[in-house]
Amino acid sequence: MSEQKKLFFGISLPEESRQGIIQWRADTFVAGTGRPVAAANLHLTLAFLGEIGEEKSRALQRLASRIRQAPFTLTLDDAGHWPRSGVVWLGPRRSPRGLLQLAELLRSQAARSGCHQSTMPFHPHVTLLRQATQPVSLPPRNFSWPFRVERFALFQSIYAQGRTRYSEVAAWPLSQ
Numbered sequence: 001m002s003e004q005k006k007l008f009f010g011i012s013l014p015e016e017s018r019q020g021i022i023q024w025r026a027d028t029f030v031a032g033t034g035r036p037v038a039a040a041n042l043h044l045t046l047a048f049l050g051e052i053g054e055e056k057s058r059a060l061q062r063l064a065s066r067i068r069q070a071p072f073t074l075t076l077d078d079a080g081h082w083p084r085s086g087v088v089w090l091g092p093r094r095s096p097r098g099l100l101q102l103a104e105l106l107r108s109q110a111a112r113s114g115c116h117q118s119t120m121p122f123h124p125h126v127t128l129l130r131q132a133t134q135p136v137s138l139p140p141r142n143f144s145w146p147f148r149v150e151r152f153a154l155f156q157s158i159y160a161q162g163r164t165r166y167s168e169v170a171a172w173p174l175s176q
């Protein structure tokens, strides 16, 4: 059997937005609120695939390469806390239709290939802090990071020496 890899489809954030966000996070949340996600790891998950082998990964990449969708603008202007999963997140107040379409398509292709998909509705978010299980005081919604999404990617989640990093396996442009 081929080696299994932990994979997900997602969108990475532009460097400029990442830097702005981590500075804002440091200024906004008191130390100890949770474990900050490294700047390089800030991303928006579109579809989680789990641990899968090379054959299934290639089949899903072929399907992804056939997606034809226009680029869209994503504005991160909302924040929230999910105490059960211990996640503090940033997300859009209004999700662009293109984002929902892309996630829906990737999630249904993943499900048809046997990658279990959560029955929870897709809630687009960028995880900022993990292990935040105590009540969190959320900031006023006076922030906004808009950026153009012109590509999406398949990422491998690699855990080594106590750290997780996400490495891009392949990426596709959004263009019609």
Ligand code: 3AM
Pocket (backbone or CB within 6 Å): 008, 043, 044, 045, 048, 118, 125, 126, 127, 157
């Ligand atoms: O940081 P976010 O929330 O975007 O939580 C994991 C992370 O998402 C999620 O996949 C992303 C990359 O690891 N993830 C991990 N295990 C998962 C699972 N079993 C999962 N999502 C759904 N089901």
